[in-house]
Every structure is written in structure tokens, then in C-alpha cells.
Amino acid sequence: MTTQAEHFSERSPLHSLHSGARLGKLGDCSIVTSYGGSDEAATAARCALLDFSNLARVGFRGEAAASYLGARGYELPDAPNQALSQNDGGQVLRLxxxxxxxxxxxxxxxxxxxxxxxxxxxDGRANYLLPRQDSHAWLLLSGQYGSQVMAKLCGVDLGAEAFGPGSVAQTSAARINVIVANLPLGELPCLHILCDRASAHYLWGALLDAMxxxxxQPVGIDALP
Known part of the structure; x- marks a missing residue:
């Protein structure tokens, strides 16, 4: 366990907003493990926001992307705007x-x-790498009220009936472009939200206001199942 004063080779774009939080090491980066709340797991089950921006992500595009990823052992969604959880806990979104x-x-x-x-x-095939670590921030909105929070900010219906597990939406929230994926962690409802890295501060504040x-409340990863 470390404190906010420790130095890491990479920092989340939201680093300055996590003052006083407990940080853990995530590779060469940091991630909030706890804000010191009395029962963050209960908050996560109700309505919570987490910063996943230092967790790795990458994109691939092109006619050969599917065969390339399949050969690398990934299970791929059948159609655009769907997502599949992988055996290792990762996710594949088809945009x-x-x-x-x-x-x-x-x-x-x-x-x-x-x-x-x-x-x-x-290798000459139509399969192109799309670096996403520096282009997108990654937020996680957890809990039973997630879709109701997003209803305040987004015109797309993200309720359970219209936007079930594995659904992906490329839309706008709080007037900025976002990618939203419904990917629960076990029984915990979770909406993964990716936005332009430069807009991360703004969207974090907009979500907290709507919550x-x-x-x-914001919570750390120790609150997750």
C-alpha cells in the first residue's frame, strides 16, 4: 500500500482529485484502493465511481483485426456495439x-x-494498432442506480431492459463523446465509461453531481467483489 505522495511512472488524468486516498501499485502506475470510507463495498453496490484510467487498454482496426485477435486467444463479440468478458477478466468491445x-x-x-x-x-495485413492509453480515460460507475445516474446525463436508454449485460453504446454524456459498456463484475452492476482523456476531470465532476x-461516492478497487 502506498500514499498519494509516492511517485509512479504514469499517473491517471484524475490523479489530483484523489487527495487523501490510499493508492496501490498497478504495474508501474497507481490505482486508488480506498478513500477510507466506513463501508465502501456497500457504496459500490448502491452507487459508486472508480477511476480505472491507469488500467491498460488498446484498440485494433481493419479487415484482418478479427482473425488476428482470434489467433491471440480472444473471444470476439458477434456484432458491433457488443462486448464479451474474457476468461482472464479482461473485456473485448466491438465498436x-x-x-x-x-x-x-x-x-x-x-x-x-x-x-x-x-x-x-x-505484417502487411489490414490490422492496425490504435493506442488508447493516452487518448481515453476510463471510469467505472457501479451499483444499482448506475443507469438512473446516466439518465441525467445521456439521452440513450441505458436501463436494464434496453441495455443489458454485454451492450455497448457510443453516444454522448454531459455533452461529450463517450463509450459506455454494461459489463457487470459478478452480481455487481457496472457501467464502464470511456471518454477523451482531456475531458476526464469534467466528466468525473458531472457524474459525482448526478450521483x-x-x-x-467515489470508492477504490478494494470495494469491488
């Missing part, structure tokens, strides 16, 4: 017919996805 976004797993601190980015080489009605 279009030929574009995929891979989200890393906390179980291996995102090491598999970091390795994919390091090892990719252009107030449900007593929502």
Missing part, C-alpha cells in the same frame, strides 16, 4: 464491423493488454 477495443483486467494489472500493444507489428441523489 464497428472491423474495430475492437480491449480493456485490461485487474487480475493481471492489465499486463496482457500491455503485452499486446508492445508485441504488435504491422448525489443516490448518496453516490
Amino acid at each position: 464497428s464491423q472491423n474495430e475492437y477495443l480491449l480493456l485490461g483486467s485487474l487480475l493481471d494489472a492489465g499486463s496482457r493488454i500491455r503485452q499486446e500493444e508492445r508485441e504488435w507489428q504491422y 448525489q441523489e443516490f448518496d453516490g
Whole structure:
């Protein structure tokens, strides 16, 4: 366990907002483990916000992307705007017919996805690497009230009936472009939200404001199942 004063080679774009939080090491990066709340697991089950921006992610695009990823051992969604959880805890989002976004797993601190980015080489096929670590921030909205929070900010219906597990939406929330994926952690409802890294502070604040009605709070990864 470390404190906010420790130095890491990479920091989340939301680093300055986590004052006083307990930090743990995530590879060469940091991640909030706890804010010191009395029962953050209960908050996570109700309405909570987590910063996953230092967890690895990467994209691939092109007509050969699917065969490339399949050969690397990934299970791929059948259609655009769908997502599949992988055996290692990672996620694959299909954003279009030929574009995929891979989200890393906390179980291996995102090491598999970091390795994919390091090892990719252009081999003449239509399969192109899309670095996403520096372009997108990654937030996790957990709990039973997640879709009601998003209803305040987003015009797309993200309720359970219209937007079930494995659904992906490329839309706007709080007037900025976002990717939203419904990917529960066990029984815990979770909406993964990716936005432009430069807009991370703004979206974090907008979400916290929308969460107030449900007593929502930021929590660390120790609150997750």
C-alpha cells in the first residue's frame, strides 16, 4: 500500500482529485484502493465511481483485426456495439464491423493488454494498432442506480431492459463523446465509461453531481467483489 505522495511512472488524468486516498501499485502506475470510507463495498453496490484510467487498454482496426485477435486467444463479440468478458477478466468491445477495443483486467494489472500493444507489428495485413492509453480515460460507475445516474446525463436508454449485460453504446454524456459498456463484475452492476482523456476531470465532476441523489461516492478497487 502506498500514499498519494509516492511517485509512479504514469499517473491517471484524475490523479489530483484523489487527495487523501490510499493508492496501490498497478504495474508501474497507481490505482486508488480506498478513500477510507466506513463501508465502501456497500457504496459500490448502491452507487459508486472508480477511476480505472491507469488500467491498460488498446484498440485494433481493419479487415484482418478479427482473425488476428482470434489467433491471440480472444473471444470476439458477434456484432458491433457488443462486448464479451474474457476468461482472464479482461473485456473485448466491438465498436464497428472491423474495430475492437480491449480493456485490461485487474487480475493481471492489465499486463496482457500491455503485452499486446508492445508485441504488435504491422505484417502487411489490414490490422492496425490504435493506442488508447493516452487518448481515453476510463471510469467505472457501479451499483444499482448506475443507469438512473446516466439518465441525467445521456439521452440513450441505458436501463436494464434496453441495455443489458454485454451492450455497448457510443453516444454522448454531459455533452461529450463517450463509450459506455454494461459489463457487470459478478452480481455487481457496472457501467464502464470511456471518454477523451482531456475531458476526464469534467466528466468525473458531472457524474459525482448526478450521483448525489443516490448518496453516490467515489470508492477504490478494494470495494469491488
